[in-house]
Amino acid sequence: MLKVDIWPEAKDFLETLSTKQKRQVSAKIFLLSGHPMPVRSKMLEGYTPLRRLQSGDYRIIYFVEGNVLKIPLIGKRGDDEVYRRLKRLFG
Numbered sequence: 001m002l003k004v005d006i007w008p009e010a011k012d013f014l015e016t017l018s019t020k021q022k023r024q025v026s027a028k029i030f031l032l033s034g035h036p037m038p039v040r041s042k043m044l045e046g047y048t049p050l051r052r053l054q055s056g057d058y059r060i061i062y063f064v065e066g067n068v069l070k071i072p073l074i075g076k077r078g079d080d081e082v083y084r085r086l087k088r089l090f091g
Helices: 008-016 019-034 081-090
Strands: 003-006 051-055 058-065 068-076
Touching: 003 008, 003 019, 008 019, 008 068, 019 051, 019 058, 019 068, 058 081, 068 081
Parallel strands: 003 068
Antiparallel strands: 051 058, 058 068
16 A cells, blocks of 8 residues: 555545545545555656546546655646646746
8 A cells, every 4th residue: 555645736626526526536545545556547658757646526636656656736637737737846
Protein backbone atom coordinates (compact mmCIF):
# COMPACT_ATOMS: atom_id res chain seq x y z
CA MET A 1 0.00 0.00 0.00
CA LEU A 2 1.44 3.36 -1.05
CA LYS A 3 1.35 6.47 1.09
CA VAL A 4 -0.97 9.12 -0.36
CA ASP A 5 0.10 12.75 -0.84
CA ILE A 6 -2.78 14.94 -2.02
CA TRP A 7 -1.44 18.32 -3.12
CA PRO A 8 -3.13 21.53 -1.90
CA GLU A 9 -4.87 22.29 -5.21
CA ALA A 10 -6.40 18.80 -5.32
CA LYS A 11 -7.47 19.10 -1.65
CA ASP A 12 -9.12 22.44 -2.38
CA PHE A 13 -11.05 20.89 -5.26
CA LEU A 14 -12.15 17.94 -3.10
CA GLU A 15 -13.54 20.38 -0.54
CA THR A 16 -15.87 21.85 -3.19
CA LEU A 17 -17.53 18.47 -3.85
CA SER A 18 -20.67 17.18 -2.23
CA THR A 19 -20.24 14.49 0.41
CA LYS A 20 -21.28 11.73 -2.01
CA GLN A 21 -18.87 12.88 -4.73
CA LYS A 22 -16.03 13.38 -2.26
CA ARG A 23 -16.56 9.86 -0.94
CA GLN A 24 -16.55 8.45 -4.49
CA VAL A 25 -13.29 10.18 -5.46
CA SER A 26 -11.66 9.34 -2.12
CA ALA A 27 -12.56 5.66 -2.58
CA LYS A 28 -10.90 5.69 -6.01
CA ILE A 29 -7.77 7.30 -4.53
CA PHE A 30 -7.70 4.60 -1.85
CA LEU A 31 -7.89 1.91 -4.55
CA LEU A 32 -5.05 3.62 -6.43
CA SER A 33 -2.88 3.45 -3.32
CA GLY A 34 -3.11 -0.34 -3.48
CA HIS A 35 -2.98 -0.72 -7.26
CA PRO A 36 -1.58 2.45 -8.90
CA MET A 37 -1.62 1.22 -12.50
CA PRO A 38 -5.18 0.01 -13.15
CA VAL A 39 -6.08 -0.93 -16.71
CA ARG A 40 -8.41 2.07 -17.04
CA SER A 41 -5.72 4.63 -16.19
CA LYS A 42 -3.89 6.38 -19.01
CA MET A 43 -0.53 8.10 -19.33
CA LEU A 44 -0.77 11.81 -20.05
CA GLU A 45 1.03 12.64 -23.28
CA GLY A 46 3.83 15.12 -22.72
CA TYR A 47 3.64 14.82 -18.94
CA THR A 48 5.50 11.61 -18.11
CA PRO A 49 5.08 10.05 -15.48
CA LEU A 50 1.63 11.59 -14.90
CA ARG A 51 -1.42 9.41 -15.33
CA ARG A 52 -5.14 10.06 -15.24
CA LEU A 53 -8.03 8.00 -13.96
CA GLN A 54 -11.72 8.73 -14.21
CA SER A 55 -13.93 8.57 -11.17
CA GLY A 56 -17.51 9.22 -12.20
CA ASP A 57 -17.67 12.81 -13.41
CA TYR A 58 -14.15 13.58 -12.20
CA ARG A 59 -10.60 13.04 -13.40
CA ILE A 60 -7.77 12.24 -10.98
CA ILE A 61 -4.28 13.24 -12.14
CA TYR A 62 -1.57 11.31 -10.30
CA PHE A 63 1.90 9.78 -10.34
CA VAL A 64 3.94 7.45 -8.18
CA GLU A 65 7.28 8.52 -6.74
CA GLY A 66 9.00 5.84 -4.67
CA ASN A 67 6.39 4.50 -2.28
CA VAL A 68 4.19 7.62 -2.48
CA LEU A 69 1.08 8.13 -4.62
CA LYS A 70 1.03 11.85 -5.42
CA ILE A 71 -2.20 13.54 -6.48
CA PRO A 72 -1.49 17.04 -7.82
CA LEU A 73 -4.91 17.64 -9.43
CA ILE A 74 -8.50 16.52 -9.48
CA GLY A 75 -10.93 18.06 -11.93
CA LYS A 76 -14.24 17.74 -13.72
CA ARG A 77 -14.32 15.40 -16.71
CA GLY A 78 -15.14 17.06 -19.99
CA ASP A 79 -13.75 20.35 -18.71
CA ASP A 80 -10.34 21.40 -20.04
CA GLU A 81 -9.70 23.48 -16.91
CA VAL A 82 -7.85 20.54 -15.30
CA TYR A 83 -5.40 20.55 -18.22
CA ARG A 84 -4.87 24.31 -17.99
CA ARG A 85 -4.08 23.87 -14.27
CA LEU A 86 -1.79 20.97 -15.16
CA LYS A 87 0.11 23.16 -17.63
CA ARG A 88 0.54 25.84 -14.94
CA LEU A 89 1.89 23.28 -12.44
CA PHE A 90 4.15 21.27 -14.72
CA GLY A 91 4.82 23.61 -17.66
